[in-house]
Amino acid sequence: MRLAHEIQPAVITLDVMMPGMDGWSVLRMLKADPKLHNIPVIMLSMIDDRMRGYSLGAVDYLTKPVDRELLHKALSRYYCAAEDICPVLLVEDDIETREVMARTLEKAGWTVSEAGNGQEALDSMSDQQPRLILLDLMMPVMDGFGFLTAMRARSEWRHVPVIVITAKDLTVADRARLAGNVEDVLEKTAYTREQLLEHVRDAVAACNISDQGK
Structure with missing residues (x-):
């Protein structure tokens, strides 16, 4: 969250299974933050739970192992050149x-x-x-x-x-x-x-x- 505030990325890729705080909790925090909630979030997980991801505000969901070409295509969907605004x-x-x-x-x-x-x-x-x-x-x-x-x-x-x-x-x-x-x-x-x-x-x-x- 601190890094997201500092760099204001165009897109965030977020793993679901992480120590300390899982990806679902991070996603909820991102979407509740007025300075971050418009940043597109792509979930990455070994478990196919895409409907949960969509309901929490994720824009895309990829299952691991992630194909490089699919990831590139997903990222290109949300990247806009001018000031990271679409x-x-x-x-x-x-x-x-x-x-x-x-x-x-x-x-x-x-x-x-x-x-x-x-x-x-x-x-x-x-x-x-x-x-x-x-x-x-x-x-x-x-x-x-x-x-x-x-x-x-x-x-x-x-x-x-x-x-x-x-x-x-x-x-x-x-x-x-x-x-x-x-x-x-x-x-x-x-x-x-x-x-x-x-x-x-x-x-x-x-x-x-x-x-x-x-």
């Missing part, structure tokens, strides 16, 4: 849905900004460029399609990954408009918390790898 822009007009999704993301260690429609999202991006956008399609003022058109027209925003989350029954024409402009499309209420976070991690990890190759 800002996610959540664009959703339904306040209740937006609040639930924001809490899920924040609990997993992401920094969330919110917008109620496409125009608000564009205004928000002028102040801070997100690492990822979660986008509803059916919104007032400017819908998700209009937002994508305006966003992709800006060279500095063209490569920001977008995940669409919608209740709209997409037509063939809708899917054609989204093709090449979004990383994934999720149907509202048809995914779990863990599935949402996995899609977010994978999109950001792919963006990180792309950035490293430039």
Whole structure:
């Protein structure tokens, strides 16, 4: 805990079985500390108890012996280059849905900004460029399609990954408009918390790898 306060790491890997204080106790302390609770924690253990880890706030769980490639992939999911902050822009007009999704993301260690429609999202991006956008399609003022058109027209925003989350029954024409402009499309209420976070991690990890190759 002392070291975590001193260096403020981007990610913490935490063993479960340790002398003195086990990993579960350390995880509870990390998530209860206002200065540390947003740091993503990956649990490492010989015992597969991932649901307990997730319920206590861990973002990932790997069983020992840990494969080096899997560990590298897990770490890359949570590493963001700029100041160890991973800002996610959540664009959703339904306040209740937006609040639930924001809490899920924040609990997993992401920094969330919110917008109620496409125009608000564009205004928000002028102040801070997100690492990822979660986008509803059916919104007032400017819908998700209009937002994508305006966003992709800006060279500095063209490569920001977008995940669409919608209740709209997409037509063939809708899917054609989204093709090449979004990383994934999720149907509202048809995914779990863990599935949402996995899609977010994978999109950001792919963006990180792309950035490293430039």
